[in-house]
Amino acid sequence: MAVTLPPGLSQQASRKGAAQNGLARSRAGGRILRTATAAALAVWFVLPLLPLGLWVFADRWSYPAPLPQHWGLDNVESALARGAATGFAGSLGLGLMVSAVATPLGVLAARSLAFHPSRWSAAVSALLFAPLALPAFVAVFGLNVLLVRLQVPSTAGVVLVLTAYALPYTTYVMRLAYAAHHIGFEEEACTLGATRGQVLFRVQLPLIAPALARAAFLAFLVGWTDYLVTLLVGGGSLVTVPLLVASAASGTGNDGIVAVLSLIALVPPLALLLLMGMTGRRHRGGRT
Amino acid sequence: MYGGDTQGNAYVDDYLVPAAAKEGVTLKRVPVADTKDALNRVLTEKQSGTTAGQVDLVWVNGDNFGTGKAAGAWACGWTSLLPNMGVTNPSDPLLSEDFGTPVDGCEAPWSKAQFTIAYNSAAVPGPPKTLAGLLDWVKEHPGRFTYPAPPDFTGSVLTREVLYSVSGGYTNVPLAFDQGAFDRLTPALVTELQDLKPSLWREGSTYPKSSRELNALYAGGQVDFTMTYGPAELTKLVTDGTFPAATKVLALDEGTVGNASFLAIPSTSGHRSAAMVVANLALSEEQQARKADPGIWGQFPVLNPGALSPEGRALFGRLPSSPVVPGYEVLSKNANPELAAAWVPALDELWRRQILAGK
Amino acid sequence: MPESEVLATRSGQRTAAGPSLKPCMPGVLLAVPAVVLVTVVVGGGSAMVAAQSLGLMPLVGRPELSAAAYTAHGGDLLVGAGLSLAIAGTSTLLACLVGFTAALIIMQGRWCGKLVAAMSTLSVPLPHIVGAAATGLLLADSGLLARVFGAAEGWPAIVGGPWWVAVIFEYAWKESAFVGLVVAGTLATRPVDYEETAALLGAGRLRRLRHVLLPLSLPALMISGTIAFIYSFGSYEVAWLLGRPYPEPLPVMALRLYNSVSLTSRPEAAAIGVITAAVSLGAALVALAFLRKIPLWR
Structure with missing residues (x-):
């Protein structure tokens, strides 16, 4: 085990009184340090979102005014006129489709890796993690020709590529979950005469539900956040929020629209997270 | 689209x-x-x-x-x-x-469409009347002008405008691409753009990548000129306050490319x-x-x-x-023809090699 | 899932009566759908991109094996690779530092930890293109900060500047949240007692950090750091929106050539893609080799 206890224990123990004092003092100092660090981190994570929040409501914000000169909802209107709703639906559909394919495939792969180690296992996990090492644009340069030649509908092509990029995450999350849960539970249920439905719904699902939700969420994010694959493989047939953002950001005077579209991009993942947090808490509460 | x-x-x-x-x-x-x-x-x-x-x-x-x-x-x-x-x-x-x-x-x-240069008349009281005059203005007012890096469409047009200008007008540049003319005419263009470099925004150490970035600089008052092949957008950008209210279209005696x-x-x-x-x-x-x-x-x-x-x-x-x-009749007065498409990548590549990458 | 699970339990019932419980589930075959899909995307994609880079799939004319695409932009390619490595390396380092700190604070719980956890979840689900646009609105010459400080001409060249600060900032910002949440997640599953024991035994703050928390989080830090590195190394939209035209990171250069109108540029774009992929794979292998040396790994 790499966790080595600090050397010279006896020495410290002999100065226990002094150490206790020091510990108390360092705690007070530590709290200030911790609070300051936490505040700095909070600023770090939120600062870039600040201009978005302002631009959303800025009907007029000429340079160098530090704050918008006219507040209003013109940008929301323009963003809607630009197809924000279509893009939102496209993004949502894409995220859900990727999630719907990548999660079950990841579950299966993770079960195979966790419970059936074989001489193939190492190769299988190496392959499933390979997408992490291949930049998406490279895969797309190659696949684009292949997919069009095979007449794969472009939306299906996007889902296919993004699913491959989501699989490392779903497999990894589920692999961790299965490492913690013992297959013995299922086998025991089997021997005790549980039907397959009972094993699935009473034993397997409750055990892996939180991990399943995490995996599905990560896969959703892969679809939700993608730009390049949707652009190049989708060929314009699939309009998503990132595509609208890029197209708006390439024009002048669209900052407010970019801000609206950006905040739209933030809503569903946050809603999902909240939902997961709430149901997770309820589950935990129920069990204890 | x-x-x-x-x-x-x-x-x-x-x-x-x-x-x-x-x-x-x-x-x-x-x-x-x-x-x-x-x-x-x-x-x-x-x-x-x-x-x-x-x-x-x-x-x-x-x-x-x-x-x-x-x-x-x-x-x-x-x-x-x-x-x-x-x-x-x-x-x-x-x-x-x-x-x-x-x-x-x-x-x-x-x-x-008509290539159009716009300027902030509050910052440029006596605007130049020719492209050569504009380049002189730039050298007298360092840091107040730049153009998008070709292959950006707009930046690419500006290099062609400068080519016309240093060649003594568009009539001296054969519209169909020919390597001889390219080799003969472009050294003057490169020299002009190199001379211009120290007077550009950020001393020409970099360029806006797109006309959007140039427009953002213009909107933010970092430069006093912007340019577009779609002058229609100027009306809207001035009305909604993105561009300064004093924005005007620069009228060039020799005309611009259409x-x-x-x-x-x-x-x-x-x-x-x-x-x-x-x-x-x-x-x-x-x-x-x-x-x-x-x-x-x-x-x-x-x-x-x-x-x-x-x-x-x-x-x-x-x-x-x-x-x-102004209306199309005014803008397109003395309109210059566009060079053949083959000129465009050749000039863009030359610009990349000599102006952008060249120190 | 349902189909294979049904399969699984059916075979389970069959063998449940038998003496051995082991084959309750069918084995390696469960991974087949995922393996096939990834093989098509990764294998197919790499093979096709390699073929294009070698001139085997030209837009016009007959296929001919040639390495011309690799040599066409020799100098720019090297500069671009160096730039990409520098951007990805710096931003990953920053992301790991900030992310690890965030994980420590999150682990402490209380309102501080909850605040940081909540704030970092804001940036994780945002598309990078949105992060880039937001960074631009914040840090550009006419961005929010320049306006608030009234800096005008004095504002430093952050967006499109010579040090690629805005690009590095965007990657560090988004990836630090990713690293932080991954590390915090791993720490949460490890026994908490290590630190408490060490504290009770009188280990100081720094010692606990160095000897307990860091070793515990190192695998997660390495993995998330590597993912962040490879992502920022091979990502296009941020450098495209916040960078400068020259020199170009590899993905920007590749996309410019891919979209370029000259007919020879597609093989050249593919060649840059092959090189980017090779470097990414190399980075992954190096990270894996390091991970193997960490005793806590597995």
């Missing part, structure tokens, strides 16, 4: 799409960040040998059109079938050649006849007049004023004029 232009999007969504629907054609506007993305898709489809492609109509011109034509990406010989082609002037050179590439019925005209943009149908399109219906519709007097309204989009029409019907003439007569941008 290119989706960065809010007014263009709005025109298509609010006027062209409903009109197409009336003709029984469902038109779906696909925004791209760059027209090259669309051409790229068509080329990929072509590479894969499909005939049921995703893209049915592309707003295109210049080298994108030229390359696409060379690669067989466009359907050809269909524009003469459009009834509304009769309202255009068949001998208009802007419509028969697109940056030196014969159109050959591979694309239907849609709009005309061109036309077109609608092309990819050879891989699965809906060729529907695309032709839309191209014809886009050429109609009514649609051209709507598109020319500065409150809607303000794109210059491609129709021949002499061939308009009385109703058409009335439609155009009722158009309001823009407070910022």
Whole structure:
């Protein structure tokens, strides 16, 4: 085990009184340090979102005014006129489709890796993690020709590529979950005469539900956040929020629209997270 | 089509799409960040040998059109079938050649454009009257001017304007590309642009990557000039406060480059006849007049004023004029022709090597 | 899932009566769908891109094996690779530092930890293109900060500047949240007692950090750091929106050539893609080799 206890224990123990004092003092100092660090981190994570929040409501914000000169909802209107709703639906559909394919495939792969180690296992996990090492644009340069030649509908092509990029995450999350849960539970249920439905719904699902939700969420994010694959493989047939953002950001005077579209991009993942947090808490509460 | 232009999007969504629907054609506007993305898709489809492609109509011109034509990406010989082609002037050179590439019925005209330099008249009281004068102004006011890095469309045009200027006018530059002329004329261009470099924004150590970035600099007061091939957008940007209220269009004695943009149908399109219906519709007097309204989009029409019907003439007569941008007749005075498409990548590459990468 | 699970339990019932419980589930075959899909995307994609780079799939003309695409932009390619490595390396380092700190604070719980956890979840689900646009609105010459400080001409060249600060900031910002949440997640599953024991035994703050928390989080830090590195190394939209035109990171250069109108540029774009992929794979292998040396790994 790499966790080595600090050397010279006896020495410290002999100065226990002094150490206790020091510990108390360092705690007070530590709290200030911790609070300051936490505040700095909070600023770090939120600062870039600040201009978005302002631009959303800025009907007029000429340079160098530090704050918008006219507040209003013109940008929301323009963003809607630009197809924000279509893009939102496209993004949502894409995220859900990727999630719907990548999660079950990841579950299966993770079960195979966790419970059936074989001489193939190492190769299988190496392959499933390979997408992490291949930049998406490279895969797309190659696949684009292949997919069009095979007449794969472009939306299906996007889902296919993004699913491959989501699989490392779903497999990894589920692999961790299965490492913690013992297959013995299922086998025991089997021997005790549980039907397959009972094993699935009473034993397997409750055990892996939180991990399943995490995996599905990560896969959703892969679809939700993608730009390049949707652009190049989708060929314009699939309009998503990132595509609208890029197209708006390439024009002048669209900052407010970019801000609206950006905040739209933030809503569903946050809603999902909240939902997961709430149901997770309820589950935990129920069990204890 | 290119989706960065809010007014263009709005025109298509609010006027062209409903009109197409009336003709029984469902038109779906696909925004791209760059027209090259669309051409790229068509080329990929072509590479894969499909005939049921995703893209049915592309707003295109210049080298994108030229390359696409060379690669067989466009359907050809269909524009003469459009009834509304009769309202255009068949001998208009802007419509028969697109940056030196014969159109050959591979694309239907849609709009005309005039390269326009705009300036903040509050910061530049006595604006220069020629391009050479502008370059002198830049050297006298270091840091207040820059241009987008080619291959950005707008930056690319500016280098061609400078080429005309240092060559003593466009008449001295052969429009068709020839290597001899290129080798003879470009050293002066490179010298001029190199001399200009220290006087540019950030001492020319870098350039805005796109006309959007130049516009952002102009909006933020970092530079006093901006430039565009679509002067229509100026009206809107001044009205909504993005650009300073004192923005004016720079009138150059020798004129500026003008061109036309077109609608092309990819050879891989699965809906060729529907695309032709839309191209014809886009050429109609009514649609051209709507598109020319500065409150809607303000794109210059491609129709021949002499061939308009009385109703058409009335439609155009009722158009309001823009407070910022003068009419097409004024802007296009002394219009310079565009160089052949083959010049464009050659000049862009030269610029990249000598000006951008060269120290 | 349902189909294979049904399969699984059916075979389970069959063998449940038998003496051995082991084959309750069918084995390695469960991974087949995922393996096939990834093989198509990764294998197919790499093979096709390699073929394009070698001139075997030209837009016009006949296929001909050639390495011309690799040599066409020799100098720019090297500069671009160096730039990409520098951007990805710096931003990953920053992301790991900030992310690890965030994980420590999150682990402490209380309102501080909850605040940091909540704030970092804001940036994780945002598309990078949105992060880039937001960074531009914040840090550009006419961005929010320049306006608030009234800096005007004095504002430093952050967006499009010579040090690629805005690009590095965007990656560091988004990836630090990713690293932080991954590390915090791993720490949460490890026994908490290590630190408490060490504290009770009188280990100081720094010692606990060095000897307990850091070793515990090292695998997660390495993995998330590597993912972040490879992502920023091969990502396009941020450098495209916030960078400068020259020199170009590899993905920007590749996309410019891919979208370029000259007909020879596609193989050149593919060649840059092959090189980017090779470097990414190399980085992954190096990270894996390091991970193997960490005793806590597995």
